[in-house]
Amino acid sequence: MGILGGIVGVRILRTIARDLPKRDFVEEETESDATDRKIESAFGGRLQAALAGKTVIDFGCGDGQQAIAMARAAPDCRVIGLDIQHKHLDRARQRAEQAGLENRCSFAMNTEERADVIVSFDAFEHFSDPLAILEIMSKLLKPDGEVLVSFGPTWLHPYGGHLFSVFPWAHLLFTERALIRWRARFRQDGAQRFGEVEGGLNQIRIAEFERLVEASPLTIDWLETVPIRGLSILRHRLLREFGSSLVRCRLVPAHHRDTKSTQEKAEDQLNS
Template sequence: MALIGGELGYRLLRRIAPRDAHDANAPDPSEADTKLKQYFGADLFDQIAGKTVIDFGCGRGGPAVEMAANGAGKVIGLDIQERLLEICRDKADRAGVSDRCHFTTCASERADILISKDAFEHFEDPGAILRIMAGLLKPDGYVLAAFGPTWLHPKGGHLFSVFPWAHLIFSETALIRWRADFKADGATCFKNVAGGLNQLTIAEFERLVAESPFQIEWLDTVPIRGIGLLKAKPLREFGSSLVRCKLSLKR
């Protein structure tokens, strides 16, 4: 339950985070490091060598192009935004890997490996997404997912975390009203802001996987500032900057 809402919450947010302050130092997403090995392990390119890989929610295509350039047999980039897919196609062409990269809004070919990066906390219905992912894999295929920060992290509200845990202190209504001062998309709740925020916790993710066609092969958390104590289960919800996991299909 949020502590501050209504008119007071809105006015405090306007004072704490005035219009556009949140964008002042935002990186250019087209220049961002894909961090594939940091997210999925130093052996990632060995895993994908010669394999068909789906980049689920490929965005601007950086990871897909990098995987194609580092040994993947074929990379299928999936995204619902056609304008981003055009950027992806141009990027693949300039990198000389357009013969191994295919960008589309849907896929019929099943993959050996499905990659999901920085996405699970944004899906409106992550349980439904897990079922869709299962249908995109070969019987012995698997998912490598990395996402975060999750909801109880100090910055788990992403844009709404104007200071640590602000998204838990202020009500959703006050935060959405504050956002409307600089975003004109008509969003009325966390789930329908651009990109979406589903308030996912690690425990909820584990529950959703248990109810899905998948099982968790392994799950690892990356603690804030490398503080090992924050990997402990009682603390990981509040202290995990990143969640990484491998999901395989149940037999």
């Protein structure tokens, strides 16, 4: 994808973008109430009721801010934060101790414990193998559990290229090679593809996410898209790929959804 490449493409990028966008840098620590508001917005206010009294896995917990926010939102829940980077886990443990929540928030690279709820926040556009992640999640979930997912913007959104979106849809106009060469002026980490930059970008689209879930042991109970503010028309299925700032959904084990459907049909027959 992309039509502007080579030396010409790189020179254009270096002219219009002399530095990396701020969104490429590690986010500054935010106040706890700001994190709370961000999570509440991401899940449409559904999270607190879903977590009450539950064992929760925060899949891709980063430095622990969201895990701590969830523990505060539902005082009787217990949160296990999972991440693959030791530096994040160390910082998360420090945060939990500072917040006085070390007894209800633990952090590790993996766990054998099954959860009532798995939460994935701002991560599915970064996983190198989303299908493998869905399979791992299904193994970590109790038979009647649920996965709550929120991520975005997705790839075809004006800023779906994250740091590569130096202006709307720049990540689609320029070739991957040109964008990587431009980035190399600021980050000498050897990345050659979008998926190799810090955090990774897998270029996922909404329809692709739905196909991956269909191929996994999980199934979509509900899915909704949140369009660019003020443009509700972008909720339409034909336009959602280009205007969805956020995708949020509830996934359940496929067998659980099938059982639920059978029960609902039986109830319908009894009521008819």
